[in-house]
Amino acid sequence: xxxxxxxxxxxxxxxxxxxxxxxxxxxxxxxxxxxxxxxxxxxxxxxxxxxxxxxxxxxxxxxxxxxxxxxxxxxxxxxxxxxxxxxxxxxxxx
Amino acid sequence: xxxxxxxxxxxxxxxxxxxxxxxxxxxxxxxxxxxxxxxxxxxxxxxxxxxxxxxxxxxxxxxxxxxxxxxxxxxxxxxxxxxxxxxxxxxxxxxxxxxxxxxxxxxxxxxxxxxxxxxxxxxxxxxxxxxxxxxxxxxxxxxxxxxxxxxxxxxxxxxxxxxxxxxxxxxxxxxxxxxxxxxxxxxxxxxxxxxxxxxxxxxxxxxxxxxxxxxxxxxxxxxxxxxxxxxxxxxxxxxxxxxxxxxxxxxxxxxxxxxxxxxxxxxxxxxxxxxxxxxxxxxxxxxxxxxxxxxxxxxxxxxxxxxxxxxx
Ligand SMILES: [Fe+2]
Ligand SMILES: [Fe+2]
Ligand SMILES: [Fe+2]
Numbered sequence: 001x002x003x004x005x006x007x008x009x010x011x012x013x014x015x016x017x018x019x020x021x022x023x024x025x026x027x028x029x030x031x032x033x034x035x036x037x038x039x040x041x042x043x044x045x046x047x048x049x050x051x052x053x054x055x056x057x058x059x060x061x062x063x064x065x066x067x068x069x070x071x072x073x074x075x076x077x078x079x080x081x082x083x084x085x086x087x088x089x090x091x092x093x094x
Numbered sequence: 095x096x097x098x099x100x101x102x103x104x105x106x107x108x109x110x111x112x113x114x115x116x117x118x119x120x121x122x123x124x125x126x127x128x129x130x131x132x133x134x135x136x137x138x139x140x141x142x143x144x145x146x147x148x149x150x151x152x153x154x155x156x157x158x159x160x161x162x163x164x165x166x167x168x169x170x171x172x173x174x175x176x177x178x179x180x181x182x183x184x185x186x187x188x189x190x191x192x193x194x195x196x197x198x199x200x201x202x203x204x205x206x207x208x209x210x211x212x213x214x215x216x217x218x219x220x221x222x223x224x225x226x227x228x229x230x231x232x233x234x235x236x237x238x239x240x241x242x243x244x245x246x247x248x249x250x251x252x253x254x255x256x257x258x259x260x261x262x263x264x265x266x267x268x269x270x271x272x273x274x275x276x277x278x279x280x281x282x283x284x285x286x287x288x289x290x291x292x293x294x295x296x297x298x299x300x301x302x303x304x305x306x307x308x309x310x311x312x313x314x315x316x317x318x319x320x321x322x323x324x325x326x327x328x329x330x331x332x333x334x335x336x337x338x339x340x341x342x343x344x345x346x347x348x349x350x351x352x353x354x355x356x357x358x359x360x361x362x363x364x365x366x367x368x369x370x371x372x373x374x375x376x377x378x379x380x381x382x383x384x385x386x387x388x389x390x391x392x393x394x395x396x397x398x399x400x401x402x403x404x405x406x
């Protein structure tokens with residue numbers, strides 16, 4: 001008999017005001033259990049104030065071998081960065 | 095083509111770029127990592143047993159809370175590591191099966207018995223100490239999920255070692271019987287602890303490849319020497335001794351020399367003939383089998399809730 005509990009990805013907000021961040025994964029029968037297990041596995045030292053759990057099969061990821069083409073459009077657009085612009089030193093507060 | 099991919103892979107590693115689960119990797123790298131990470135996970139899980147033995151008999155509520163927290167951490171370490179291994183394409187059940195069937199190894203240190211309370215001190219100081227020595231460099235391992243798991247593990251380990259040292263310190267400042275108990279624990283745990291770093295460098299043929307792949311950063315002998323040097327100094331604070339008459343400071347090497355390791359004993363324990371090998375495996379198998387109905391019930395409950403949601 002082989003029926004593994006599904007795998008869940010765990011995201012934790014470490015402090016109010018910060019984003020949830022991926023911390024790892026674990027197995028659980030359902031979402032409620034995933035949250036409870038995540039509390040025990042990933043927040044034993046008050047590392048979190050909020051937990052998100054997502055079943056791993058629902059995560060879709062970009063393909064690393066296509067990274068070149070995927071990010072290519074941003075490659076030649078240095079003008080999107082403030083450092084691209086040469087302004088005289090006299091200009092303050094910009 | 096294959097060759098080209100290998101070159102790109104090794105080049106990333108040489109430039110300290112982490113490998114992530116979906117990146118291309120040589121099959122040998124994948125298999126080596128699965129073995130290394132799952133064995134490490136098994137060690138964390140089996141490692142709960144010798145200390146679990148003393149939870150109900152801890153000498154005070156303070157010590158009991160601490161020991162419980164430590165053992166619970168070890169369970170967590172096992173889980174971090176199992177998840178990291180799963181990203182390489184092996185399932186949790188497969189790993190359990192390998193452990194339960196005896197095909198997978200775990201650290202042989204956990205096949206020694208915990209005979210007295212002082213053993214909790216010796217394990218914390220020496221066994222967790224040796225583990226930390228091994229694990230800190232792994233925080234920079236080339237495989238991302240493994241390195242991240244090790245960062246979390248290492249953060250938690252440091253209290254493990256300190257609480258162990260504190261137990262020994264307390265005993266060493268106690269009455270004669272307590273002091274003797276602490277010394278006896280050191281006498282039994284010292285040699286198995288320095289065996290934890292594995293066979294000598296000339297007996298570990300895989301070290302070179304593992305170092306090239308950066309899933310190992312120092313050789314067994316380098317780490318062992320570092321550990322001996324640190325412990326040889328710390329034991330003085332305890333007013334106790336390490337059971338090695340050859341342990342002496344070597345001015346020219348800048349290290350402590352130490353006596354020969356009994357590798358026969360090491361290989362005996364690795365191959366299943368240590369004092370507790372059978373007990374440890376049986377305890378794991380029993381826990382797995384006794385938990386079967388819980389796993390099934392939880393799955394059934396989750397299924398039922400899902401179908402109720404559909405109806406509503
Ligand atoms: Fe651990
Ligand atoms: Fe460990
Ligand atoms: Fe530990």
